Amino acid sequence: MTFIPLDQAPWRRPLCKSTQSLIKPWATPTTLIERVDAWRRWLDGRPAGKWLLCQRQPEAFCAALVALWESGRIAVLPTDDRPETLARVIKEVDGTLPDTPEASQNPLPPPLAPSPAAVAVVIYTSGSTGDPVRLTKRFDQLDAELAAHAALWPLAGTAVISQVSHQHIYGLLVGILHPLCAGVPFCDDASRYPEALAARLEEAGRAGLKAVVVSSPAQLSRLPEHLPWTEQAAPCRVFSSGAPLSASDARHAECLLRAPVIEIYGSTETGGIAHRRQAHDNAWQPLPGVHLLLEDERMKVRSPFLEKPEAWWHQPDRVLPTANGFKLLGRADRLVKVAGKRVSLTHIEGLLVEAPEMVEARCVDLGRDDGRLGAIIAVHHDVMPHDHLTRRALIHRLRSRLAPHMEPVAIPRYWRCVDAMPSNNLGKLDRGLIKRLFADLDDNRMPRWLGEQRSGADICTLTLEVPERLIYLEGHFEEYPLVPGVVMVQWAIELARESFGLQGDFQGLERLKFQRPLQPGIRFTLELTRRGDGIAFAFESSEGRHCAGRVRLQSRDGTGAPHG
Template sequence: MTFISLTQLPWRNLSFRHECLPNHWVCSASLALHIDEWHLWLADKPAGRWLLCQQQPLAFCAALIALWESGRVAVLPADDRPGTLSRLASEVDGTLPDAPGPRLAKSAETRPRVVPLDPSATAVVLSTSGSTGNPVQLAKRFDQLDAELSAHAQLWPLTDSGVISQVSHQHIYGLLTGILHPLCTSTPFCGGESRYPETLVTRLQEASAAGLHPVVVSSPAQLSRLPEHLAWHAATPPARVFSSGAPLSQAHAQLAERLLQAPVIEIYGSTETGGIAQRRQTSHSAWQPLPGVALAFQDGGLSLRSPFLEMPQQWWHQPDLVAPVDDGFMLLGRADRLVKIGGRRVSLDHVECLLTALEEVSEARCVDLDRTDGRLGAVVVLEHAFIPHQRDARQCLIQRLRAHLFDHLEPVAVPRYWRFVETVPSNTQGKLDRTLINRLFADLDDPKEPRWLGEHLLDANSCLLTLEVPERLAFLEGHFDEYPIVPGVVMVQWAIHYAHDIFGHRGLFLGIERLKFTRALLPGTRFTLQLTRREDGIAFSIDSQEGRHCAGQVRLQAPKGGQHG
């Protein structure tokens, strides 16, 4: 298919249709109708920067394009957490609602007059992952996006394809690969629930039935969890599978290629630089630069010039350590992971290497928490058999890990705060970002919080959280002096709090039904909280290795205008 740049409005191409696909695919001229509805809604609204957070690709595309065609700038938050949206809302000229309102009949004469976009104008403002500090905003012009999209079209044409995205389009990788590249080539695409493996199989079958060659946009977090038992062979194999956001292990690359019967292409880059290089590591472990990207190597560092940069003619110094090879380079880790603790320079990479040398540790992330005591935190991935479930086991494990590190490090470099997980929590780009780090260690500053150790969406309406009872939980005081336990009302409060956090505000509290407490929840206990969204509220259950602690249903009054989430 012919590639048309963003500035030439490829979405106004009426050939952008495919009759054989379900409605959750973005593939027909109806996109123009949705865009026009947003134009009408925006007609009397202020110009400037508008906050756009929409999970469904069709709604996202229509709103994004209407902003562009009306001369506005889209600001894309890194996540949809209420705190993130509230902070950004105070920095923009407006926030787009979930929908522009009831559809209005309109003739061709009432449709907005649109002209090609200015290549030098700002298209979107993105948030970086913030893995080494608070997230910062970064603007991208149309010419930057078009340059990178042109490189994608050169390397990976989408002829007779259908793109299935498992990642968020709120970030540069998902935006370019899962949304804009298909838009620029009139290629059908979908996302949303495709992040679930079971739904991915269905989407592959839909593309196959329509005579399309599927292309999957994924991440290490998704590809590392592909279940073997699904009917991966019941559809046409994908033309290719993309992965980005974090390194993909060779084992997971091999697993994905075996199950999906397709090459897995990794893209290396950042929000600041755009794409830098790509590889298929089952064939070759070295990275090759993308078209138009010039690289320079000096003292183990990487510099680049790229048309995807804000200033294409200037050299950009990437904070990664590399080793050049004949046909590209090898990534060796971050160059900026040196921190000062107690006046001493500490390599976070070195601490992580020491931890992973232990048999029970499969992965470790050492993090600077920016606390007043200056001490480090550690997120340690353990096999299921080594996960501590009670306070004594946790303390013994911490002592053993610290003793090992004391043999190699100065005392100030040994982490003081520990979180034990079965997989590293990651955002939609597969990264442990600052938001997630703050959640992992939030109980250090809020004595009413449980320790959050990760969450997993079971389906669109259910989520499983892994939590731990901090030994210094404020609610343990006076309940009871000789045998402290978590009060039942606190367990219910946690369920309601996390339900609002995950599913959005569910409404006012009306009551509790079928509430049953079967076992005390003690300090230091690791437990799971399962939440299920219902029409009239939520159902929840709390379980640990010892069994069920409580379960119930909370009735909530839906907010006016319908339920959100």
């Protein structure tokens, strides 16, 4: 099957026979069309217009998306499924799709063919420099970019494995729509974890298909060497986007996976702009059909992927032209007003990373009433502060380094020390993560969140800190303040609900032990393990274990197992 544009309904064409040996968790043509038709029956008679679509599983997402298109509706894709995100987007739509369509006896209406000029999706920026911006993408824009991908990287004889969210433009195009238009299978599993990726690669190899991996700097930087990355299961190529991939991570990924790593540079507004493979050249090359003007370290883009293809788009990145492309120098629009004065966030970051303690720094405008800035800093392990006094001393040294270069009001007031810069599944420190890092400024009941790591689907380790302003410290005790035990248990339950999506009601505690007090300013980890009947948890810091136990949760449908 050759590449077929979206406006010609490629999902109604059969996949090649070589994919028939792939079963769950792979999307197959039969199950996809069955699910599309179930959604079309459910949608029949319901309001037209824009519908919110937020499905975690790729095949369920794809089926609902196609059903919206074949019924003349527009899909609205929120950046994530957090309640505050969905509450904001719901105000802008005509309907919201449930997780699955209820069975309907409605007759199946004939599918509508998408019009190239019609709006296909409403999508949002990730919000790295401000609140997310709402954008529309027409079918002709999507088809133009998909055709460019097909020309450079045809998918015949492959199976696509995506590690990134299809709610973002990169994951949508490369992980869902390109395989749909090329008639090749894609994995119905996000495969975020390396163990899942290795298993999917083996499955594709056994089916006689070469895999294409759609990934990001966050995933590629954490590939472990101990997994069976075999020559027989090697992918034919690996994609990365969302942020530049470091040269060392690119080399490491190519060595382990035995495949070229291709980076795609672009944005939600522009779509793809350029690509590179650092093993050959670290300069970026424009995608087919993309025209660039590079002057005075600035870039202007004209592209069929833009809303106005004939107009020049000013890209907010500084660039350096080279003989065979260009290099990225960083953002050009990171200027903010603090107390009426223009402050360069890039300048602050540059001064901070010169400090011997520093690995990486990010300065952010928090939009607070006081107008003061925040700083997120990754420091070397041997100088990471683990209590209030060492944290205060580190921040004092860094503020003193900044003091000769700027007015006091421009120096960040709010500091967060992280082991590594948090990132979403596209490798970006987005607005949602920034809000989470500084959430304790507005909520004095919760610990300060500094990052988390997953070990498979059922274990999550959060790095946290006890805020000095924690409301529960009041009365426990004036000369020796500590976090009450009941608060620690409640933290474990609430953070497990957030990490795993658990919905069960509290039923009891088991094996609860308090071993040492948890005081204000202490940096600690909370390991959460999802169990069949609830969760297990353990609080630990550089001082040792503080608390551990198990919580039993009863599902709200009475089955005994919490939903997640």
